[in-house]
Amino acid sequence: MTIKPDYIRPIDFKHGRVDMNHGAGGRAGAQLIEELFARAFDNPALRQGDDGAALDMPAGHRLVMAIDGHVISPLEFPGGDIGCLAVHGTVNDVAMMGATPLYLAASFILEEGFALADLKRIVESMAAAARDAGVPIVTGDTKVVEQGKGDGVFIATTGVGALPMGRRIGGAQARPGDVVLVSGTIGDHGVAVLSQRESLEFETQIVSDTAALHGLVAALLAAVPEGAVHTLRDPTRGGLATTLNEIARQCGAGMLLHEADIPVQPQVEAACELLGLDPLYIANEGKLIAIVAPAHAEAALAALRAHPLGRAAARIGVVQDDAHRFVQMATRFGGRRVVDWLSGEPLPRIC
Amino acid sequence: MTIKPDYIRPIDFKHGRVDMNHGAGGRAGAQLIEELFARAFDNPALRQGDDGAALDMPAGHRLVMAIDGHVISPLEFPGGDIGCLAVHGTVNDVAMMGATPLYLAASFILEEGFALADLKRIVESMAAAARDAGVPIVTGDTKVVEQGKGDGVFIATTGVGALPMGRRIGGAQARPGDVVLVSGTIGDHGVAVLSQRESLEFETQIVSDTAALHGLVAALLAAVPEGAVHTLRDPTRGGLATTLNEIARQCGAGMLLHEADIPVQPQVEAACELLGLDPLYIANEGKLIAIVAPAHAEAALAALRAHPLGRAAARIGVVQDDAHRFVQMATRFGGRRVVDWLSGEPLPRIC
Numbered sequence: 001m002t003i004k005p006d007y008i009r010p011i012d013f014k015h016g017r018v019d020m021n022h023g024a025g026g027r028a029g030a031q032l033i034e035e036l037f038a039r040a041f042d043n044p045a046l047r048q049g050d051d052g053a054a055l056d057m058p059a060g061h062r063l064v065m066a067i068d069g070h071v072i073s074p075l076e077f078p079g080g081d082i083g084c085l086a087v088h089g090t091v092n093d094v095a096m097m098g099a100t101p102l103y104l105a106a107s108f109i110l111e112e113g114f115a116l117a118d119l120k121r122i123v124e125s126m127a128a129a130a131r132d133a134g135v136p137i138v139t140g141d142t143k144v145v146e147q148g149k150g151d152g153v154f155i156a157t158t159g160v161g162a163l164p165m166g167r168r169i170g171g172a173q174a175r176p177g178d179v180v181l182v183s184g185t186i187g188d189h190g191v192a193v194l195s196q197r198e199s200l201e202f203e204t205q206i207v208s209d210t211a212a213l214h215g216l217v218a219a220l221l222a223a224v225p226e227g228a229v230h231t232l233r234d235p236t237r238g239g240l241a242t243t244l245n246e247i248a249r250q251c252g253a254g255m256l257l258h259e260a261d262i263p264v265q266p267q268v269e270a271a272c273e274l275l276g277l278d279p280l281y282i283a284n285e286g287k288l289i290a291i292v293a294p295a296h297a298e299a300a301l302a303a304l305r306a307h308p309l310g311r312a313a314a315r316i317g318v319v320q321d322d323a324h325r326f327v328q329m330a331t332r333f334g335g336r337r338v339v340d341w342l343s344g345e346p347l348p349r350i351c
Numbered sequence: 352m353t354i355k356p357d358y359i360r361p362i363d364f365k366h367g368r369v370d371m372n373h374g375a376g377g378r379a380g381a382q383l384i385e386e387l388f389a390r391a392f393d394n395p396a397l398r399q400g401d402d403g404a405a406l407d408m409p410a411g412h413r414l415v416m417a418i419d420g421h422v423i424s425p426l427e428f429p430g431g432d433i434g435c436l437a438v439h440g441t442v443n444d445v446a447m448m449g450a451t452p453l454y455l456a457a458s459f460i461l462e463e464g465f466a467l468a469d470l471k472r473i474v475e476s477m478a479a480a481a482r483d484a485g486v487p488i489v490t491g492d493t494k495v496v497e498q499g500k501g502d503g504v505f506i507a508t509t510g511v512g513a514l515p516m517g518r519r520i521g522g523a524q525a526r527p528g529d530v531v532l533v534s535g536t537i538g539d540h541g542v543a544v545l546s547q548r549e550s551l552e553f554e555t556q557i558v559s560d561t562a563a564l565h566g567l568v569a570a571l572l573a574a575v576p577e578g579a580v581h582t583l584r585d586p587t588r589g590g591l592a593t594t595l596n597e598i599a600r601q602c603g604a605g606m607l608l609h610e611a612d613i614p615v616q617p618q619v620e621a622a623c624e625l626l627g628l629d630p631l632y633i634a635n636e637g638k639l640i641a642i643v644a645p646a647h648a649e650a651a652l653a654a655l656r657a658h659p660l661g662r663a664a665a666r667i668g669v670v671q672d673d674a675h676r677f678v679q680m681a682t683r684f685g686g687r688r689v690v691d692w693l694s695g696e697p698l699p700r701i702c
Contacts, residue, residue, distance in 0.1 A: 023422075023700070025588025025634070026693030030597070049601050050521045051444040051584065052417030054514050057408065066403030067456035067509055069494040071374075093402040105418035107507035109460070141507075143420040145700065151500040156458035156492075156507035158418055163405050170401045233402065237376025246381070250400050283376070342377030349374070349496065 011035050016116040023110070023144025036120060037108075037140055040127035045103075045138035053138035055103055061162035066093035069156045073349040075122060077196045079189075079207030080285075082155055083126030088212045088285055089236065089351060090159040091133050095214035096232040096288065098169035098221065099161035104130060106140045106157050111150035119153060126155070133212040135159070166226075171250030173230040178319040179297035180255060181290040183216060183304050184209070184312040185263045186240050190282035190350050191271045200274075204267045211286030216309045223303030224296040231291035234284065236351055238342045241280040243289060244327045245341045254322025257329040257339065261316045281342045283350045291319060362386050367467040374461070374495025387471060388459075388491055391478035396454075396489035404489035406454055412513035417444035420507045424700040426473060428547045430540075430558030431636075433506055434477030439563045439636055440587065440702060441510040442484050446565035447583040447639065449520035449572065450512035452486045457508050459493045462501035470504060477506070484563040486510070517577075522601030524581040529670040530648035531606060532641040534567060534655050535560070535663040536614045537591050541633035541701050542622045551625075555618045562637030567660045574654030575647040582642035585635065587702055589693045592631040594640060595678045596692045605673025608680040608690065612667045632693045634701040642670060 011031060021028035038046060045053035057063065070086045080088075087104065094101040106126070110119065130137050188209040195206055213234065221229060231251070235243035240262070244255055264272075264279045272279050286309065292300045297315060304310035317329075327339045362382060372379035389397060396404035408414065421437045431439075438455065445452040457477070461470065481488050539560040546557055564585065572580060582602070586594035591613070595606055615623075615630045623630050637660065643651045648666060655661035668680075678690045 020699045023588075024693060024698060025590075025701075026593055026632075028694070029588075030692070048521055048523060049597070050448060052415050052448045052450075052510075054448055054450075054519075054521075055414045055416060057412075057414045059410065061408075063406045063408045063414070063454075063511065064403050065406060065454060065456050065490055065509070065511060067458045067490055067507070068492045069458035069460050069507065071460055071494045071496050097401060097403045097405055099403075099405075103414075103416060105416050105509050107418045107420035107458075107509075109420050109422060109505055109507075139416055139418055141419045143422045143505075143700075145422050145502060145505075148499060149502040151496060154460055154494075154496075154505070156418070156420065156460075158416070158456050158458075158509035159403075160414065160416060160511060168405075170399055170405075172399060237374075237380075239376075242377055246400070281377075341381070342375060343379070347375060348371045349494075350376075 011116065013116050013120050018110045018112055018114040018116065018144055020112055020144055029142065036123055040123045041137040043136040043138060055138060058162050060165050062165060064094050064097045064099035064161040064163045066090055067156060067158040068093060069154065070351060071154050071349050072351050074196055075152050077208055078192045078205055080210040081122055081125050082153065083122040084129035085210050085285060085351065086155040086157045087126055087129035087133060088210050090157040091135055091212040091214055092234045094159040094161040095217040096234055097163060098167045099163040101135045101159050101161040101214050103160050104135055104137045104157055106137050106155060108142045109150055109154040110142060110144045111152055112144055112147045114152050122153060169229055169232055171231055171247040174247055174251040174291040174319050176253050176319050176321045177294055178230055178291045179294050179315055180317040181292060181301055181304060182314055182316050183288045183310040185265045186284055186287060187264060187268045187272060187279035187282035189285040190347060191268050193350055195271060202267055202271055206267055206271060209284060209286030211309055213286065213288050213309060216307045219307045220290060220300055220303045224299050228293045228296035229290055233289045235287060235289055236283050236285060239281040239283055241339045242342045248325040248327055252325060253319050254325050255317055255327045256320050257317035259329050259331045261314050263312045263314050280339060362467065364467050364471050369461045369463055369465040369467065369495055371463055371495055387474055391474045392488040394487040394489060406489060409513050411516050413516060415445050415448045415450035415512045415514045417441055418507065418509040419444060420505065421702060422505050422700050423702050425547055426503050428559055429543045429556055431561040432473055432476050433504065434473040435480035436561050436636060436702060437506040437508045438477055438480035438484060439561050441508040442486055442563040442565055443585045445510040445512040446568040447585055448514060449518045450514040452510050452512040452565050454511050455481060455486055455488045455508055457488050457491045457506060460501055460505040461493060461495045462503055463495055463498045465503050473504060520580055520583055522582055522598040525598055525602035525642040525670050527604050527670050527672045528645055529581055529642045530645050530666055531668040532643060532652055532655065533665055533667050534639045534661040536616045537635055537638060538615060538619045538623060538630035538633035540636040541698060542619050544701055545626065546622060553618055553622055557618055557622060560635055560637030562660055564639050564660060567658045570658045571641060571651055571654045575650050579644045579647035580641055584640045586638060586640055587634050587636060590632040590634055592690045593693045599676040599678055603676060604670050605676050606668055606678045607671050608668035610680050610682045612665050614663045614665050631690060636702065
């Protein structure tokens, strides 16, 4: 089944560029969808060719839904690109609710003049990430904006998943006494992107940690009784510090972290020093925070460490009573300071 | 519950502008979400403040999922704006699968420098549209790109809905003998946007038909036996002609339309003549095509006409055997021509 009459040539994915026709809703757009997106993402729902997808959901579950826009610059960076990132980020948001991610939807906003070779590489990376995660892209949309009104490609992805009835995992569920775990080293993604952007070279290349974490979440949840994990959250934009502040705000308690226990790769620490940045505020794309009832913290930590994506997991602090909901940190030098939200000095377009 | 310490001032929605801080994942972004998006869209799922939403789904249904990116220019046009359009477009895509739209997710890509007053107006229009449709925006995301890398605001919306088990409505379900209905006049949206863009003035102002069609779909489906409606589709980008070609491709049959039966408002017809456009290719945002078993076509048409959004509904043609899957039209002058896909002359950024 093809839309190409004889006089339409195949798309030139070597030298071709996105043009306004690709977004006009006519034949050129249909051809781009057929020869690129539908081919790369191929699955039964997408193959139907309707404007939406009809999907099976397991009985006895609630639905979880999460959306993320991706505008990262540069589009490709050490360890990943906007395509796989758009899959990982959204799969992770669904997984952090305690749900099993099932399906993705993707919206592409393309800039006129963007090289089709670059688009193809990104779409194929996205397709591979979805395949690896076992979460198909079942429906999509493409739009084109004029040159200078976009920036290559933006991708918004929505994920849906199935949440077992009665499971409640969220920021509001954390409570004083809970233990705060992190699944590995922090700051890798942000520093990888920044070093690419600033053309910095380090002795060891720093690569993004971008990864789908639903397998890690499943291993964690299987290792402890239902209800033992109170909060899961991936510390993306704003980093560990901002994410913990968000959770503190949601649950109405404070936190006390131990600086010495927070895992940071030495080369990331060195790069941060050079750049005048604090790894606590740097985005991660393959790490999670788990806030767990104290009785099950050891089992939870062991489960994280037993998984390939959680080998460097650590216990980094506790939730504590605090009407001010401050996130505090016992420093390496024996002092104590408040770890505030990210405020100034933004790191734009990190995801 | 507020994130504002005393030294943070409320956002200035009169004179303020989007800046890169609003997208950095820190306090400024959280404040914008709290004071604008969360306030306008307020509902229990969003209030949880997690990175996703946990939602109830009716038992005995399949899940329908649809996504749309919205990049319309100008952002406001006669009869609507990008905010309400982003709700209507996605609600309609879900409804066209025969599903009841339940929840929306929204991703905003903001351009640095965009006036917060404009953003607020758009977000409030979006909130009103979601409220009127009874489909809440349960989760969202905002990103900011540098000036010159975006165009004010882009909005990607995903809708999910519940599809009764066993219902199959889609392009592939149309079959020879079926009757093709359209729910009203065509071309209104595209001509309204173009006339705004080109600062054209007509005697009568042409306004977009942007509307949520799930109520109309429900009325139609209630009026005929289950299985009588084979295909529903909203003829947006590319217009009626392109949408019918898509369906012809999906179902492997042709169509024969009767030009005289296709409803077009006189002022839209006049504007199209002036602009050298064919209303068949102009986008609609509040119309649907229904392809119905012939025995139930009259009842279906009556149900459409009885609804406020379907008063000008008409029977415009039939599906017919055709190995070439051509959409043909019997013209007003007694001739017959092939109605092809939109190919050249794009109308960019119409939705």
